Structures are given as structure tokens and as C-alpha cells.
Amino acid sequence: MxxxxxxxxxxxxxxxxxxxxxxxxxxxxxxxxxxxxxxxxxxxxxxxxxxxxxxxxxxxxxxxxxxxxxxKPDVKRGNLTSEEQLLIFELHSKWGNRWSKIAQQLPGRTDNEIKNYWRTRIQKQARYMKSETQRTTGFVEFFKGLQMTRCLHKAQESSPSAMSLQDQEIPMPSDGGSHYSSFGIEATPETQHLNQHEQNSDSEHNNGSSISNSESVNIQYMTKPLGCTTNQFQALDNYDFGICSYDGYNIEKSVYDMDSFNLAATMDAQNLELPVIGCQISETNPLYMESECSTRSNDELWQFMNI
DNA sequence: AATTTGCCCAACCGCAGTACG
DNA sequence: TCGTACTGCGGTTGGGCAAAT
Missing domain, CATH: 1.10.10.60 (Homeodomain-like)
Structure with missing residues (x-):
């Protein structure tokens, strides 16, 4: 025996x-x-x-x-790099929970590892969204940020030379819009509000177990397009991608208790219209996006709203 | 110091697709 | 064509551990 x-x-x-x-x-x-x-x-x-x-x-x-x-010998160990995190984020926005497909784009990483990584971010996001103060702004602002991300990508694809985000800089207000200036994203009232919101959330959450400021929305980093060099991602090391788990609305309600999140009302309150087809670039400012793109996320958002 | 909480990760489960007799 | 076995994938569970209380 x-x-x-x-x-x-x-x-x-x-x-x-x-x-x-x-x-x-x-x-x-x-x-x-x-x-x-x-x-x-x-x-x-x-x-x-x-x-x-x-x-x-x-x-x-x-x-x-x-x-x-x-x-398997080529299985990579250790934390995901910033590049890998961003790639996962981007690929997930494209393919959803196709973990094996995503894993194929990250040599040495397994679908299980990526799935686990994403899930932990989902959980963070769920808790974040559950927060009373975040309820009315967090998701919508995040979603808008995500859309801007995609618009930037599309714009870069369509006109790479004109969309050199690293080289161009648009004058920004000295405060309020500072988070967005490095990528030339115009500080809309929403983004300014978000910035204020971040400041608020600092004091609200930093003393507890809730999401810290490093996990809150920061479009400066979210809008970083693919294809940037490593050193351009240094800041990412200090910014958890927790908020980037925008698929939080897919979370099973029984598990994450999302019942109280009234997204439809939030959308209405924020005048966020969905879905809007296409991605347009402002003529007066090529770096300012008419911020709605038709994406898979929009579809899922509608599904979520129909819950 | 003890307990609780939250995160991370390995492993299992169920299902769907495919191969094969 | 059908049934069975195998494979791969995504979802889920639960234990270990560290941080917080």
C-alpha cells in the first residue's frame, strides 16, 4: 500500500x-x-x-x-510583461475569451495562465464597479476610453504617418486634461470629469481594500497603441491593468453581484449613445476622435444592457 | 499572535468538435 | 451513417500563501 x-x-x-x-x-x-x-x-x-x-x-x-x-520546455514562467499584458488586452478586445487563440500570440504563455490573469482583473473590475461612487461613472468612462483606443488604432492603420502619436502633442489645459496630453487626446468634459473622479477615488479607496488609484481608469495608458517600444511601456509597470477588464459586464451576476449596476440608466445619464458605426477623425484636430467605434464590445454592452 | 481576506494558480469539469472503426 | 473515443477549449473550483485586520 x-x-x-x-x-x-x-x-x-x-x-x-x-x-x-x-x-x-x-x-x-x-x-x-x-x-x-x-x-x-x-x-x-x-x-x-x-x-x-x-x-x-x-x-x-x-x-x-x-x-x-x-x-513543456518552452513554457515561460514569471509575471507577464507590460507588452504581454497590453497584447492580451488588445487581443481579448478582438477575440473575446478565445484563450487558446490569444495564447498562440504569446509564445511560452498558456491559455490557462492568460485566462487566470484576465480573470483576476475581471474580479478587480467587478469590485471597482460595485463601488457606489464608481457606479455612475467608472464603466462609462472606461468604455469611452476603450473606444478611443480602438479609434486610435484604426486611425493609425489608415494613416500611420499622420497619426504618429508619439511625436505629436496637442496643447492641453494645465490641469484636468494633463492625463491625456501625452497622447494628444483632447480633454473633453468627460475626461476632465474622469480626472476629477480619479482624484476623488484616491481619498475614497486608498485606505481600504478597494481598488487603489493605480487600478483606476487612466486613459493615458489605456490609449497606448500597439507597436510601441519597450521603454514606452515603462509606466505600465506601475499601472495595473485591472480596469482594463472591461468585460466586467459579462460577469455572472450571481457571482459578482452586479445587480445593482444600472448601466442603462448610467448610459442615459451620460448621453452615451450606442452603437455608433465607424470611427471618425476630427478635421480640425486629427488626434481627436469622434469617440464611438462599432466594436464587439458594443455588442456585448447591448447584451449587458438587456439583462 | 491569531484570524480573516484577497490574490494567484494548478487542476478539474463539461461540452463541442473531430477522427475513426 | 452512426456510435464511440479522443482531443481541445473555456469555465470553474479550491488550496496555498501573503497581506491586512
Missing amino acids: RLAMSSSSKSIICYSEEDTELRRGPWSIEEDDLLGNYIANHGEGRWNLVAIRAGLRRTGKSCRLRWLNYL
Whole structure:
């Protein structure tokens, strides 16, 4: 009789040598060795056979998962870089929860890892949105920021030379709009309001477990387009992407208690019209976007509003 | 020092698509 | 064509750990 035991109580399984009961829970070093050695000699695939022939009391699915998420040599460890975070954000806005597809664009990162990463940000966002003061502004402002992001991308794609966001600078008010000046985004009343809102949220949340200022909306960073160099992302290291989990409205209500979030009323209050097709660039200021783009997010937003 | 809370991550589950006999 | 097995994917769970209380 052998006793297989891990720190997880659920994975304590007693079995005799002839016992065929499948093991569950965390993998032991011995199991990792068995699987790794087998795949090194025979290759991947036919996971049920792998499990049997490697002498593992695991399902094929379990073996596959362990290999792909942990044992595979090119699996990258450690925190996601700012570039990776931004790429995930962008790809998620394009593809939604297609984690495996997103993971393909991030060499060495697994879909599980990306999914976990995103989920933690979703949770942060859910709590953020639940905050009474955020309820009337946070989501809408964030959504507008997201739309500006996309507009900037589209504008860059359509006219890269004219849209050199790094080189151009639009004069901005000395306060209120300072968050947006570095990317030449015009400080609309909404953005100024947002800025004020950020300042308010500092005092409201910094002394508790709620989202800190570093997790609140900062369009300066959100609007950073893809394709920027590494050093241009340095600031991102100090800015968690928590707020970027704009899909927070997809969160299951029973889990995140989003019942109280009256988005429809919020939209009405903010005169945010949805959906608006297209992305237009102001003639007088090429860097100012008529800020609504038709996006998947809009579709989801409508779905959310229909809940 | 003890307890609670929140975050992170590994692993499991269920489902859908595909391959194959 | 149908049934079964296998594979891959996205959603979910629960334990470990550190920070907060």
C-alpha cells in the first residue's frame, strides 16, 4: 500500500499497487518525471495511451494539461510583461475569451495562465464597479476610453504617418486634461470629469481594500497603441491593468453581484449613445476622435444592457 | 499572535468538435 | 451513417500563501 499525499486534502488518495483508481489533484515530482521522460522518448499525442504507457494513474486529459501548462520546455514562467499584458488586452478586445487563440500570440504563455490573469482583473473590475461612487461613472468612462483606443488604432492603420502619436502633442489645459496630453487626446468634459473622479477615488479607496488609484481608469495608458517600444511601456509597470477588464459586464451576476449596476440608466445619464458605426477623425484636430467605434464590445454592452 | 481576506494558480469539469472503426 | 473515443477549449473550483485586520 502506498500513500499518495499532497498539501491538498482532496488529493489524499490511498491505493494499493493493484488499485486502478485514478489519481487526482496536484502532480508529484515522480509523476512529472514519468510523463516528461515518456514524452521525451515517444512524443506527444494519444494522451490516454501516454497515461497508460507512462505508468501514470492519470487521465489522458490530465496528462495533456500537465504537459502543456507546466512540463513543456518552452513554457515561460514569471509575471507577464507590460507588452504581454497590453497584447492580451488588445487581443481579448478582438477575440473575446478565445484563450487558446490569444495564447498562440504569446509564445511560452498558456491559455490557462492568460485566462487566470484576465480573470483576476475581471474580479478587480467587478469590485471597482460595485463601488457606489464608481457606479455612475467608472464603466462609462472606461468604455469611452476603450473606444478611443480602438479609434486610435484604426486611425493609425489608415494613416500611420499622420497619426504618429508619439511625436505629436496637442496643447492641453494645465490641469484636468494633463492625463491625456501625452497622447494628444483632447480633454473633453468627460475626461476632465474622469480626472476629477480619479482624484476623488484616491481619498475614497486608498485606505481600504478597494481598488487603489493605480487600478483606476487612466486613459493615458489605456490609449497606448500597439507597436510601441519597450521603454514606452515603462509606466505600465506601475499601472495595473485591472480596469482594463472591461468585460466586467459579462460577469455572472450571481457571482459578482452586479445587480445593482444600472448601466442603462448610467448610459442615459451620460448621453452615451450606442452603437455608433465607424470611427471618425476630427478635421480640425486629427488626434481627436469622434469617440464611438462599432466594436464587439458594443455588442456585448447591448447584451449587458438587456439583462 | 491569531484570524480573516484577497490574490494567484494548478487542476478539474463539461461540452463541442473531430477522427475513426 | 452512426456510435464511440479522443482531443481541445473555456469555465470553474479550491488550496496555498501573503497581506491586512
